[in-house]
Amino acid sequence: MGWDMHYIPLLIDKSAFQQLTTREAKWLFHHFRVNFPPVFFAEVIADLTKARPTTASADGDVQMLARKIVSYALDTNAESFHLVRSELHGAQVPMKGVTIEERAEEIISDDGRKGLFVDQAPTQDMIDRWAAGDFSQLERDQARVWREGIANFKLEEVFREIKKSKANNFSTHAEVGRFVDDSLLAAGNDFNLMTGAAIAYGVPTRVVRGMIAAWKRHGSPPFSEFFPYAHFCLRLELYFLTGISHQVISTRDSNRIDIEYFKYLPFTRVFCSADALHIDGYEQFAQPHNVFVPGTEMKQALAEIADYWENLPEEERKTGTASYADYPPVALNNAVTQVYDKIILDWRQHAAKPRTKITPEMNDKIMAHLKPMMDAIEKQRKR
Numbered sequence: 001m002g003w004d005m006h007y008i009p010l011l012i013d014k015s016a017f018q019q020l021t022t023r024e025a026k027w028l029f030h031h032f033r034v035n036f037p038p039v040f041f042a043e044v045i046a047d048l049t050k051a052r053p054t055t056a057s058a059d060g061d062v063q064m065l066a067r068k069i070v071s072y073a074l075d076t077n078a079e080s081f082h083l084v085r086s087e088l089h090g091a092q093v094p095m096k097g098v099t100i101e102e103r104a105e106e107i108i109s110d111d112g113r114k115g116l117f118v119d120q121a122p123t124q125d126m127i128d129r130w131a132a133g134d135f136s137q138l139e140r141d142q143a144r145v146w147r148e149g150i151a152n153f154k155l156e157e158v159f160r161e162i163k164k165s166k167a168n169n170f171s172t173h174a175e176v177g178r179f180v181d182d183s184l185l186a187a188g189n190d191f192n193l194m195t196g197a198a199i200a201y202g203v204p205t206r207v208v209r210g211m212i213a214a215w216k217r218h219g220s221p222p223f224s225e226f227f228p229y230a231h232f233c234l235r236l237e238l239y240f241l242t243g244i245s246h247q248v249i250s251t252r253d254s255n256r257i258d259i260e261y262f263k264y265l266p267f268t269r270v271f272c273s274a275d276a277l278h279i280d281g282y283e284q285f286a287q288p289h290n291v292f293v294p295g296t297e298m299k300q301a302l303a304e305i306a307d308y309w310e311n312l313p314e315e316e317r318k319t320g321t322a323s324y325a326d327y328p329p330v331a332l333n334n335a336v337t338q339v340y341d342k343i344i345l346d347w348r349q350h351a352a353k354p355r356t357k358i359t360p361e362m363n364d365k366i367m368a369h370l371k372p373m374m375d376a377i378e379k380q381r382k383r
Contacts, residue, residue, distance in 0.1 A: 008031075008270060008340070009034075009035045009098060009099050009268045010028070010032035010268060011034075011261065011270065011271045011272070012028070012040075012272040012295075013258070013272070013273040013275055014040055014044060014065075016273050016274040016275075016298060017065070018065055019299050020299055020302065021068075021303075023306045024306055025068035025070070025302075026306070029069075029070035029073040030321060030325065031328050031336060033073070033074070035076075035264065035268050036075070036077070037076075037080070039261060040261075041076075042257075044062060044065055045062065045139050047061045047062050048143035048144075049140075059133055063130060063131060063133045065130075066130035066131040069131075071128065072124060075099040075101060076101065076102065076123050077101070078100045078102035080260070080263035080264065082102070083229060084197070084201050084233050085201050087227055087230050088198055088211060089207055090211075093228070095228060095232070095266035095267070095287065097268060097287070098267060099268070100267050111372045169246065170243075170248055172248065173248055173280050173284055174284070175248075179242060180242055181235070184242070185224075185231070185234075185235060185238070187222065189223075190226075191212075191220075193234065194215065194227065197223075197230045197234050232263075232285075233263055235285075236262055236285060239284060239285075240255075243281075258275050258277045259281075261273065262282075262285045265285055269289055269291060270290070270291050270343075271292050272293045272294075272298045274294065275295075279294065291339050293339060294335075298335050301332075301337075304334050305328060305332065308332060309324070312324060327350065327351035328351075330351045
């Protein structure tokens with residue numbers, strides 16, 4: 001039960017994460033399984049070219065942010081573009097609030113047990129280098145390209161072009177969402193939506209033919225049911241362009257980057273952000289399993305948790321956080337404990353139970369059980 005509690009996936013954008021202090025970030029990684037999508041790392045490394053750094057240098061800004069990341073306690077979600085392509089090729093893309101790891105590989109131990117192995121070493125090495133202020137020339141080049149890409153989005157120009165064909169007047173995010181659903185994604189247009197998505201994501205013609213054949217074999221169901229994640233991402237893009245054209249979404253160039261975070265809502269339970277676009281548009285893309293936490297509330301909650309745990313008697317703290325802090329403090333009522341209340345209904349009862357002290361004999365038994373799987377992981381690493 002304790003492991004499940006720590007595996008509440010949380011997606012946090014850069015705007016919210018950079019507001020956290022190091023001690024606050026420590027408890028974020030302790031009480032959640034943080035899911036960083038590729039857009040997060042791209043935003044972070046792009047700060048190498050920041051014109052007005054917060055610290056003494058742009059390198060210092062990235063270094064400071066990297067030092068807050070607990071590299072062994074995070075997941076790196078597969079890129080949304082690749083997931084859509086995979087789905088259009090026939091793969092299943094689960095949208096159940098669980099991170100989809102791009103490097104996950106199935107392993108089988110000598111005793112026949114199966115498991116998933118995710119090699120986190122490359123990500124950990126990258127974050128450790130950044131925390132030490134060590135950036136490769138390739139990363140500096142990527143930062144420049146990313147920053148130039150943001151500058152070249154020119155959302156003002158996009159707005160001017162799209163508004164020429166504007167036929168309706170919308171003033172809220174909900175109105176934009178309804179228009180996209182009722183007009184652009186209207187029922188009966190499934191074939192065109194499916195083929196249009198295939199073209200947009202560069203699916204080869206031979207695969208498109210197979211897509212169409214499979215779709216027809218299944219009775220030509222709605223596009224949203226047959227390719228749910230592709231539909232989700234297409235709806236997001238149409239929503240963004242429509243929102244820009246009606247000035248519901250501002251033409252701030254970085255909004256094109258911020259909208260990308262929504263593409264990972266299907267793969268998280270909690271979304272935390274301090275960005276205005278995320279706060280205003282979240283309800284249009286929230287999944288049934290999602291919980292939203294504003295960045296300011298998360299920061300306050302983590303500060304309270306840090307204070308609570310750090311004020312415990314030293315003897316209790318010596319037992320290790322896995323013993324005394326396997327759950328958030330039951331005595332507190334804040335954004336973190338409220339998230340736990342919504343996702344794990346009985347966590348407070350489990351938190352109130354006395355902790356079982358692990359004896360040397362119990363530890364040996366646990367290690368004996370894990371050894372075949374650990375050996376299988378080691379074999380996989382050496383391949």
